[in-house]
Amino acid sequence: MGPSDRMLALLCCLANQGRPMTVKSLAELTSQPVSTAYRHLRQLLAWGMVSEREGGTYAPGPQAVRLQQGFEQRNDLLQWARPVLTELTDITQESSALLMAVRDHALCVEMIDSPQPLRCCYHRGQVQPLLKGASARALLAFMSEEEREMALTLRTEAERDEAQAGLESIRAEGVAISLGEIDQGVWGASAPVFNGRGRLKAVISVMAPEARTRQRTAWLAEQTRQSAQRLGELLE
Amino acid sequence: MGPSDRMLALLCCLANQGRPMTVKSLAELTSQPVSTAYRHLRQLLAWGMVSEREGGTYAPGPQAVRLQQGFEQRNDLLQWARPVLTELTDITQESSALLMAVRDHALCVEMIDSPQPLRCCYHRGQVQPLLKGASARALLAFMSEEEREMALTLRTEAERDEAQAGLESIRAEGVAISLGEIDQGVWGASAPVFNGRGRLKAVISVMAPEARTRQRTAWLAEQTRQSAQRLGELLE
DNA sequence: AAACGGTTATCAATTAATGATAATCCTGAG
DNA sequence: CTCAGGATTATCATTAATTGATAACCGTTT
Numbered sequence: 249m250g251p252s253d254r255m256l257a258l259l260c261c262l263a264n265q266g267r268p269m270t271v272k273s274l275a276e277l278t279s280q281p282v283s284t285a286y287r288h289l290r291q292l293l294a295w296g297m298v299s300e301r302e303g304g305t306y307a308p309g310p311q312a313v314r315l316q317q318g319f320e321q322r323n324d325l326l327q328w329a330r331p332v333l334t335e336l337t338d339i340t341q342e343s344s345a346l347l348m349a350v351r352d353h354a355l356c357v358e359m360i361d362s363p364q365p366l367r368c369c370y371h372r373g374q375v376q377p378l379l380k381g382a383s384a385r386a387l388l389a390f391m392s393e394e395e396r397e398m399a400l401t402l403r404t405e406a407e408r409d410e411a412q413a414g415l416e417s418i419r420a421e422g423v424a425i426s427l428g429e430i431d432q433g434v435w436g437a438s439a440p441v442f443n444g445r446g447r448l449k450a451v452i453s454v455m456a457p458e459a460r461t462r463q464r465t466a467w468l469a470e471q472t473r474q475s476a477q478r479l480g481e482l483l484e
Numbered sequence: 485m486g487p488s489d490r491m492l493a494l495l496c497c498l499a500n501q502g503r504p505m506t507v508k509s510l511a512e513l514t515s516q517p518v519s520t521a522y523r524h525l526r527q528l529l530a531w532g533m534v535s536e537r538e539g540g541t542y543a544p545g546p547q548a549v550r551l552q553q554g555f556e557q558r559n560d561l562l563q564w565a566r567p568v569l570t571e572l573t574d575i576t577q578e579s580s581a582l583l584m585a586v587r588d589h590a591l592c593v594e595m596i597d598s599p600q601p602l603r604c605c606y607h608r609g610q611v612q613p614l615l616k617g618a619s620a621r622a623l624l625a626f627m628s629e630e631e632r633e634m635a636l637t638l639r640t641e642a643e644r645d646e647a648q649a650g651l652e653s654i655r656a657e658g659v660a661i662s663l664g665e666i667d668q669g670v671w672g673a674s675a676p677v678f679n680g681r682g683r684l685k686a687v688i689s690v691m692a693p694e695a696r697t698r699q700r701t702a703w704l705a706e707q708t709r710q711s712a713q714r715l716g717e718l719l720e
Numbered sequence: 721a722a723a724c725g726g727t728t729a730t731c732a733a734t735t736a737a738t739g740a741t742a743a744t745c746c747t748g749a750g
Numbered sequence: 751c752t753c754a755g756g757a758t759t760a761t762c763a764t765t766a767a768t769t770g771a772t773a774a775c776c777g778t779t780t
């Protein structure tokens with residue numbers, strides 16, 4: 249692992265914490281000497297990638313705003329995802345979201361909330377380990393072999409086995425379904441979005457309280473699958 | 485300039501272009517060999533900081549969403565800025581924005597649009613070189629000596645002189661005012677936001693069509709100054 | 721006042737980046 | 751269908767950069 253990797257590890261670790269961090273804690277989390285972490289943070293500071301907060305703590309910096317803007321602009325996947333998700337939530341009356349694999353996490357990049365009083369909520373920027381839950385399992389099932397290796401390298405043996413079990417049936421069905429794997433009483437379905445070259449770009453997921461899904465799990469799963477497929481057909 | 489700097493240069497350059505870029509063009513823009521740029525882009529790709537687009541082009545990646553979320557969460561400056569800007573636009577009926585200095589650019593991180601049919605519009609993530617315009621000149625006037633050096637190192641001699649002229653009077657007034665410096669017929673005022681330790685964190689700017697400002701330039705400037713000061717007093 | 725936990729600065733040893741070169745892959749033209 | 755041009759990838763000896771132990775330095779707390 250080179251210096252650039254150490255720096256990116258710092259940056260991503262910082263983003264995942266969700267609160268300002270001290271140099272020491274970041275150094276520990278990324279397994280590097282304090283002096284090295286410090287030097288890299290000062291460098292990131294100069295580029296506006298991180299900003300200083302009170303008491304020698306650091307948080308992501310203003311350059312993140314520019315970067316996110318660049319990510320969203322001219323991004324076919326995101327542009328088309330919004331209407332597709334809106335329609336899916338319209339039909340199902342449940343929350344829907346678009347999630348992408350980023351290293352060993354599933355990241356929510358777009359979502360639409362259910363209009364119902366009792367609803368499951370995604371948040372833009374929210375991450376989940378690529379282990380449990382419909383979204384994570386759909387991403388794992390349809391990503392390439394190497395990507396899956398990458399995503400699971402840091403996990404324990406037990407976690408790896410659990411995460412890889414039953415991926416074949418997900419591939420066969422074209423949908424992953426979960427019940428209470430992450431949050432109690434939450435049902436979820438997730439289907440892959442492929443681009444024109446058959447490459448996995450994201451998954452579309454629907455999340456609902458279990459009570460509302462009992463009579464229509466198959467229908468919800470099918471709606472999710474169809475939305476994901478339609479989105480894929482809109483991409484090059 | 486080390487490898488990490490080269491990589492960050494690539495990333496920031498990519499963000500500033502606003503469209504997917506080829507390896508070659510990025511290498512040229514950041515003055516590095518194609519092979520080096522390529523290696524760094526692959527590394528950034530593995531961390532989700534950039535994503536591949538059609539035809540060997542690259543754009544900012546999904547990790548940017550996570551990073552931006554981290555920037556906005558638990559950020560006193562941003563949390564307080566929203567109500568202050570809303571109030572300022574309410575009183576003045578003109579667009580207002582919060583801008584921060586990022587290296588040699590002014591970056592809009594929050595804005596409120598004027599309610600009027602004819603309005604000047606900021607965009608979140610928008611950048612302007614730290615040279616012209618009320619925002620840029622206010623940032624230059626109130627930043628530290630070293631920060632100003634940094635911001636102007638890449639500029640030509642003429643640009644440097646122009647950017648530094650008249651900063652004393654801005655410091656004396658506590659407000660920078662511009663007229664048509666960037667866009668024809670646009671009037672702007674910008675005032676510094678200092679935190680408790682007297683450190684410049686951002687500027688608040690008001691932008692309006694010249695025609696609406698003639699009778700009240702002093703009043704608009706004063707409102708801007710007061711809003712910026714109030715915001716500063718809310719920070720540690 | 722002094723001890724503590726943390727952040728900054730320094731510098732010789734050494735590891736990792738570099739970039740010229742070549743292979744490869746597209747794409748469009750003859 | 752093949753070839754040429756322009757781009758992206760992969761390779762590897764050279765060299766310049768990171769590294770991290772150490773120590774100084776703050777700001778709090780005891």
